[in-house]
Amino acid sequence: MTVLVLTCEEDLTADIVVATLHELGVPLVRLDPADLPGRVSLSAEYADNDFHGYLKSGERMVSLNSLRSVWVRRPGVPGARSAEQSAWITAEAEQALYGMLSCTHARWMNHPTAAAQARYKPWQLHIAHRSGFLVPPTLLTSFPSAARQFAATHRDLVVKSVSGKHPGDPPMVLPTTRISPDTDFSGVAAGPTLLQRHVPKEADIRLTCIEDQLFAARKKADPEEVDSRFTHHGTWEAAEVPDAVHRAVLAYMNAAQLAYGAFDFAEDPEGAWWFLECNQGGQFGFVQLETDQPIAQAIAGWLAVKSAP
Amino acid sequence: MTVLVLTCEEDLTADIVVATLHELGVPLVRLDPADLPGRVSLSAEYADNDFHGYLKSGERMVSLNSLRSVWVRRPGVPGARSAEQSAWITAEAEQALYGMLSCTHARWMNHPTAAAQARYKPWQLHIAHRSGFLVPPTLLTSFPSAARQFAATHRDLVVKSVSGKHPGDPPMVLPTTRISPDTDFSGVAAGPTLLQRHVPKEADIRLTCIEDQLFAARKKADPEEVDSRFTHHGTWEAAEVPDAVHRAVLAYMNAAQLAYGAFDFAEDPEGAWWFLECNQGGQFGFVQLETDQPIAQAIAGWLAVKSAP
Numbered sequence: 001m002t003v004l005v006l007t008c009e010e011d012l013t014a015d016i017v018v019a020t021l022h023e024l025g026v027p028l029v030r031l032d033p034a035d036l037p038g039r040v041s042l043s044a045e046y047a048d049n050d051f052h053g054y055l056k057s058g059e060r061m062v063s064l065n066s067l068r069s070v071w072v073r074r075p076g077v078p079g080a081r082s083a084e085q086s087a088w089i090t091a092e093a094e095q096a097l098y099g100m101l102s103c104t105h106a107r108w109m110n111h112p113t114a115a116a117q118a119r120y121k122p123w124q125l126h127i128a129h130r131s132g133f134l135v136p137p138t139l140l141t142s143f144p145s146a147a148r149q150f151a152a153t154h155r156d157l158v159v160k161s162v163s164g165k166h167p168g169d170p171p172m173v174l175p176t177t178r179i180s181p182d183t184d185f186s187g188v189a190a191g192p193t194l195l196q197r198h199v200p201k202e203a204d205i206r207l208t209c210i211e212d213q214l215f216a217a218r219k220k221a222d223p224e225e226v227d228s229r230f231t232h233h234g235t236w237e238a239a240e241v242p243d244a245v246h247r248a249v250l251a252y253m254n255a256a257q258l259a260y261g262a263f264d265f266a267e268d269p270e271g272a273w274w275f276l277e278c279n280q281g282g283q284f285g286f287v288q289l290e291t292d293q294p295i296a297q298a299i300a301g302w303l304a305v306k307s308a309p
Numbered sequence: 310m311t312v313l314v315l316t317c318e319e320d321l322t323a324d325i326v327v328a329t330l331h332e333l334g335v336p337l338v339r340l341d342p343a344d345l346p347g348r349v350s351l352s353a354e355y356a357d358n359d360f361h362g363y364l365k366s367g368e369r370m371v372s373l374n375s376l377r378s379v380w381v382r383r384p385g386v387p388g389a390r391s392a393e394q395s396a397w398i399t400a401e402a403e404q405a406l407y408g409m410l411s412c413t414h415a416r417w418m419n420h421p422t423a424a425a426q427a428r429y430k431p432w433q434l435h436i437a438h439r440s441g442f443l444v445p446p447t448l449l450t451s452f453p454s455a456a457r458q459f460a461a462t463h464r465d466l467v468v469k470s471v472s473g474k475h476p477g478d479p480p481m482v483l484p485t486t487r488i489s490p491d492t493d494f495s496g497v498a499a500g501p502t503l504l505q506r507h508v509p510k511e512a513d514i515r516l517t518c519i520e521d522q523l524f525a526a527r528k529k530a531d532p533e534e535v536d537s538r539f540t541h542h543g544t545w546e547a548a549e550v551p552d553a554v555h556r557a558v559l560a561y562m563n564a565a566q567l568a569y570g571a572f573d574f575a576e577d578p579e580g581a582w583w584f585l586e587c588n589q590g591g592q593f594g595f596v597q598l599e600t601d602q603p604i605a606q607a608i609a610g611w612l613a614v615k616s617a618p
Contacts, residue, residue, distance in 0.1 A: 037499055041451045100449065117411065120407065125355045126411075129359075140362075142346050142405075
């Protein structure tokens, strides 16, 4: 029973997980979908009501029926390194690879359909509410009048991207930005805009969850900075997870059908944790580096469990 | 309780469903996501553990909590008609619209995550097998040697696209093509290729399923043509669905979590129906036109059912 790791070549975080799997003696194949076709090949036959397939990466060959788990880490775009690049080759390679993998009994971290659903930020807020998290009042709108009314009610505001990274080349990360309630909101009509009541922040919390294992880390906030992803002061320290948050995290993971999730919270002066987002593919290397929490080991352990036949 | 129809402006098939819903007295909003932002606006607020949202198209406004169903018919790309077009506007509008809609209690035909999964042809073959259909032996491979061996075993072959339409501008539909077993298969290494044993065809069958309502139509095959989508001879006539196929269709719809599916079969000289594919967004207008089967009415009826609160 083999673990399949889908990621690009330069992925130091994956290296730690792979090293742990080696220590556990678990066979694994690591490949980048960008190398299909090319360095990566595949084949699957459907006959006599049975399905037989295999993947080959370099000299390593693995039967699809012997996959115990698939880790979708930082995979490249299928076909991206093929000799003849085209949207057509990418579509064919993507369909073949992920279509075949979805026929297996392997456990996924995370399954592509769960991952796609979990990326929707409006849905995240909805599930977060239902799971029992504190969620700052949030408006998503293309009506300038709704934005003005929300600003007048809540006064202390931040604006965020709805979809995450700007799809430029290179992609731009758009920081969460504090804005005045007297801003001219007429531009909202040109594109749906996400406004949120600003949470006065004592600390940033990053909580990494692997199924039912929670690792929380805390970094004291710089009162001048809204978005800690862009600051370099302070260090992450391991933190205790409040019981109510623990329950809410498990409810969220279950509702979203995720095996891995990276939750961001803002801790307010009263010590309450406010849900900001859950990134189903969020980084954890920086937390493990500073806190020594065994996150990579927990991922390796999850991947190493044999799937049901 | 309102029905939301997501489709482009020029969609005669949708017009029939919309007319039926009007006859049933069911309120509906029809819009094209390409018009967001612009003609279409939206807003959603998350506060006090509750979610309130609405959509506006032209002068028509609908509360998201009052949606009974969403029909994803032929929606345009979000942002495609915005004043400032960009990949960024498309990503933001897509996230906002589909993210908000996925927070509602509405029933979907089909839910986007089910639709995405159901598009994978390798997965279709797998689910078809498990559901009890006859499926022609099929190989999906980027190994020339595997292609040669399959060809030597089955001799009478067709080659198909894995991903469906070629993503050119305009998109090209690639017909299923008969090929000689002595073909030079070395090109298979340049991109995963789908080979299937050719089914000698007495007739083409198109079976349209709306939850548990099945409408089958039969068209006598031209023995010279492999892919009937590109022939214009003959007409579609209503057909009885064999019991075993009926059971397999319901099993497939359930496994794939689809409310709508358009199945293609090849009827062999013994009268057996061989599964070719299930298109979750397949056309039905041409069948209804020739057979008078009330498919649009069945869709309207499904959309008109009130969703659970």
